[in-house]
Amino acid sequence: MRIFDPHIHMTSRTTADYEAMYAAGVRAVVEPSFWLGQPRTAPASFFDYFDALLGWEPFRAAQYGIAHHCTIALNPKEANDPRCAPVLDELPRYLVKDSVVAVGEIGYDSMTPAEDAALEAQLQLAADHELPALVHTPHRDKAAGLRRTLDAVRRSDLAPELVLLDHLNETTVDEARDSGCWLGFSLYPDTKMDPDRMVRILRSHGTERMLVNSAADWGRSDPLTTRQAGDAMLAAGFTEDEVDQVLWRNPVAFYGQSGRLDTAAPGPAAGAATHEGNSILRGGS
Numbered sequence: 001m002r003i004f005d006p007h008i009h010m011t012s013r014t015t016a017d018y019e020a021m022y023a024a025g026v027r028a029v030v031e032p033s034f035w036l037g038q039p040r041t042a043p044a045s046f047f048d049y050f051d052a053l054l055g056w057e058p059f060r061a062a063q064y065g066i067a068h069h070c071t072i073a074l075n076p077k078e079a080n081d082p083r084c085a086p087v088l089d090e091l092p093r094y095l096v097k098d099s100v101v102a103v104g105e106i107g108y109d110s111m112t113p114a115e116d117a118a119l120e121a122q123l124q125l126a127a128d129h130e131l132p133a134l135v136h137t138p139h140r141d142k143a144a145g146l147r148r149t150l151d152a153v154r155r156s157d158l159a160p161e162l163v164l165l166d167h168l169n170e171t172t173v174d175e176a177r178d179s180g181c182w183l184g185f186s187l188y189p190d191t192k193m194d195p196d197r198m199v200r201i202l203r204s205h206g207t208e209r210m211l212v213n214s215a216a217d218w219g220r221s222d223p224l225t226t227r228q229a230g231d232a233m234l235a236a237g238f239t240e241d242e243v244d245q246v247l248w249r250n251p252v253a254f255y256g257q258s259g260r261l262d263t264a265a266p267g268p269a270a271g272a273a274t275h276e277g278n279s280i281l282r283g284g285s
């Protein structure tokens, strides 16, 4: 089973996670920029983080045979902090980078006017750069959050096929599907969506435009829920081809719209054991 996790925050994960992911079949990931669990106090903090998503993290992933791309944005939560607003002006210089395959994650957290403005500006940036957008839908008040998200997408210059609506569930899947956007489902260990609920949604809605991700980060999460979804699909009678469509071909098709996706698994890089002089070994060479 080959797996492309289209939404995972590897910066928060360990090398043991990379090993387990590779063993489970993960060969490619997209890491969206997001918040750190505590507020950043200055734009420079974002820029160091973006640079890590562009340099250090792909290097680390490559040591474990996993292709790493990222999405760059001012996340919804910190869009409410005026100290972070200048980040928006600097995004264009990141959105031209080779391994940036979308603008994201953008969308709503608490559905404030500041979030409206940041979402609108960043959907426009995606359209201007001919990039897809990864749009986070709120974990609270999901139906209203999706409606407000879809209103913003419809007002924008970005075509629905360039939008991935993430963190969907049974209450939002129908309306999201009717929008023409791609549909993302984040599977968590014990709350929100899980593999069995995912299988039921795939049974009722099919495998077209459907993406499954672990959204694993610094919180309670599991980078192997994608594999668990694949196993649950097979146990429920889906074919290997259908599993491959959901876990590999759909994310490749969505992020491939950037024109920058390279899913050739890099393999442990014998010749490149350091990134800017630093290695993942401690004190070794």
Ligand SMILES: [Zn+2]
Binding pocket: 007, 009, 032, 034, 105, 215
């Ligand atoms: Zn996320």
